[in-house]
Every structure is written in structure tokens, then in C-alpha cells.
Amino acid sequence: MSKADDSLHRRPDLRAARPVPSLQGITEMAARDRAYHDLRYRILMGRLAPGTTLLETELAGLLNLSRTPVREAVIKLAEEGLVEVRPRHGVTVKPLTVKDVADILDIFSALEVRAVELVARIGLPATEWRQLERLASDMERETARGDIAAWSELDDEFHAHIVALCGNDRLQEALGACWGQQYRARLCIVPLRPSPVQSDLEHRGILEALKLGDSALARLRHQQHRDRADAQQLHLLKSHLGTNGMA
Amino acid sequence: MSKADDSLHRRPDLRAARPVPSLQGITEMAARDRAYHDLRYRILMGRLAPGTTLLETELAGLLNLSRTPVREAVIKLAEEGLVEVRPRHGVTVKPLTVKDVADILDIFSALEVRAVELVARIGLPATEWRQLERLASDMERETARGDIAAWSELDDEFHAHIVALCGNDRLQEALGACWGQQYRARLCIVPLRPSPVQSDLEHRGILEALKLGDSALARLRHQQHRDRADAQQLHLLKSHLGTNGMA
């Protein structure tokens, strides 16, 4: 049995829940994964703009690899919904329409609400609860300072941390995939966001429900949190970008 | 624009929601997809028993293909959770533990409830409603006749049909993946199932809520339906198979 296997079930693995781009230690990975992470990173960060079309050969050249691992990476990205492969036209970085984001958020929301419900049912270890409290406080501090970007990072971490405790690896992984898809949309509305006072309040409410172990309450509160936050996100997207494709 | 593209948004595509194994027209597919569908079929139908381990080369020989398309198919199956690849030990058909099934059903349930809610919100076209009514009636007939297998098929179709109307392709696709994963578990408890009178009643209730366009009611009823049905399925699995891996 490998080390990776048993470590998987001891501490919550944040990376699985938070596929926020990161390229550390990318050199020691297999070529296929390097290609995957590299391309994903470029797409999510906007360095590969939506609509960009490249041939498999060009991608291989770009990454200094042969077509085989690049191809496998591209297939994975396509299944994840980040690119589209049209058999003789190359792979295109998918633009996200508002409808796309709405669809993604629908899935994301349904899954995350369930995850929170599960966490409440399992019960939140004291250590984790303290960590989450700390994150909530940090967010409130950033709200006060008006640093929305920092707040947003912490928000990601907060949600991911809860999800990582749900005990359902598949659920966590599915959420990771959704996360990646909505990341670009999230990025581009960060500067437009109003002060997240309401979210901070709701986070406290969710934490309280989790601490109580009241799964129905946690479920309800998180559902409301997401409904409101998603509606806001969609509203911002719609009003500032029209309904066409975008980053 | 290709034919497949616009047809996708006209009529509900049941295949996407119902990845029930089927191998028709498999000869005219690309090798990669042939490999994928063929292997998936064999796994889901139990012709490749859980625990079976094969080398890439052996699989290629089995399907009369080279390693490349087989490899891509295997990667897809692995992402879907049906097989596990251990780098120098071959690919193993994953056994499903009760915990696995519980995890899968958790996701499935969360997503399907959301899908039903969406359908209620969108509104159910009269044509579709009539189709669903017909399916419900057919199920009731099978219940009366005591043909659980036939009932189960219809139940699949009923659920898939509703999901296909939710207007969220990604959601539908995600449900398809879950479906595949729980299929084996479902298969092996079919003969153990009690008469599904309760499900028939609940189906009527869901249809009613859908007809009314009451999304909250639809959501509630479907949630209850799934909770009960899933619990029953898990109970049957647990009591008749122990907690170890199985088909």
C-alpha cells in the first residue's frame, strides 16, 4: 500500500477540493499531469484566452512534449468542460456564457449543500471548528479592510475546508471539477463585488449549525447562502458582460 | 454547426441521462469509444467481475486494438470510478463497497433532486407530462404483475426522462456518470426488492407537483422519494452482501 493511499483518509485533502491553480512541484510530475496542470493553469488564469484554438501539435510544441501526453491531458480538460475538441479544427478554450455559469452553479450548489449537510451529520471535530472560526474571522477582517480579493481567497478556503470534511471523496472530487469551471467567472467579477457583509453573517450561521450538529439547519442555511451568493454572482456577470461568452 | 449540436437542445436526449449499457451500432464508432463502451458494458453487466485485473496489453488483445485507444478508454473508465489503474499492476475492475454505493447515491440524489426542481420551475410540456403519466401507469401495471425487473427498467426510464427535461446538460451528464456507477449495485438487488407500491405512489406525487409547476413541492417530494428509496437500496445491499466489495 502506498503512502498516498492511507494519508488520503486521515486529514482532509484540500487540494482535491480546491483545484485553485497552482504549479508548485510541477517538474517532478509525469508528463501527462504536467500538461494537464499547465494547460489548466493557463486557461483558468486567462493566459489562454477563451476562444483560443490550437492544434494538438502546437500544444505539444508549446509544452515541449509529444502529442501523446498532451492528447490525454486535453481529453481530461474536455471532459472537465474547459476546452472543446473539434476533430479537425483543433482544441478551443471554451468561452463561458452566463448560461454555462448558471448551469455549473446549479450543480455546485446542489452538491455543496449536500456536503455541508453531511458534515453536520458526521459532526465537526473541535480542531476543524477552530480553524473554520479563524477563517471566518479573517474574512471579516478583510471585509473591514475592503480587500475583496483576499476575502475571496479565504472564502474559497472556507468552503473547501468544510467540503473536505464531508467524508465522501467522490463528492469532494465532483465539487473540485465544478469549482474549476466557475473559477474564471469568479475571477472576473471579484473587483465588481460589493462588500460581502452578508456572506460573513451567513458563514457564521452555517458554522453555528455545524457546531450544533443540526444537519437540517445547516442544510437550510447553506442552501440560502448559496442561492443568494449565486444569484448575486450571476447578476454581476449578466450586467457587466452581457450574455455572450467571456473569460 | 453540426447536426448533433442543434438536435441536442430540441428533444431530451435520453442516452445522455441513461447510460444503461447498450452496444448497438458499436461497429461504426471510433476505436477509442468502442473500447470504452465495450469495456463499460462488460463491467456493468458483470462479465468483467469486480477484482479482475488485466494488463493494458491484455485488454488490447481482448478488443483487437492497439494499446493507445484502449489506454484512453481505461483512463476515462478510471475517472468514472469503474476501474483502478495501478501503474505496474494493470487495471482492476473496482469492487463496490456499501460505502461506495452510499457515496454515489448521495451525489446522485442531490443532483437529481435539483434536476426535478428545475423541471418544475421550467414547466412540464403537456406532451412530456403525458409520456411520464404513461410510464407511471406502466410501472403500476408491472407492480401488479410482480415483474420487478420490468418495473426497474421503467423506473430508470421515468427518472431519466424527467432529468432530460431539466435544461442543464452538464447536470444531466453528471447524473449519467453516477448512474453508471450505481448500476451494478442496483442490478444485484433487483430480485430482492419488495413490491414497489410506495415508489409508485411517490412517482404520482412528483408528477403532480411537476404538473402544478410547484418547484418547492417537487423538490420536497423527490427528496423524500430518493431518501427512502436510497435507504432501502442500501439496506438491501448491506443485509444481503455484508460490507465487503461486490459486483
Next chain:
DNA sequence: CTTCCAGACAATGCATACATTGATTCAACA
């Protein structure tokens, strides 16, 4: 007898070669 090390072997991961097939262009005919 058990454990550790070294060497051989074989499966995979990557690279590359090849064939298929669809797109594009140019020309001819209506």
C-alpha cells in the same frame, strides 16, 4: 530463518510513424 540488496525483467509512459478521413481550394460547368 529472516532480511536486505542487487540484478533482471516486464509493464507502462512517452515518442514517433503511419493511415484515415475530412476540410479546403481550385476549376469547370451550368
Next chain:
DNA sequence: TGTTGAATCAATGTATGCATTGTCTGGAAG
């Protein structure tokens, strides 16, 4: 001038070859 057809070309999908690397076995030493 517009449309249709064929021919060429190039990108992908598949096959195969090669090198890396992990595993397993056998032997020796503690």
C-alpha cells in the same frame, strides 16, 4: 457568377517502438 465536384493536403486517430522505472526473484549475510 454561383455551385458543384474532385483532388490535395493536413490533422487526427491508431499503431508501434523505445526507454524508464518499479517489481519480483534469488542469493548472501546477519
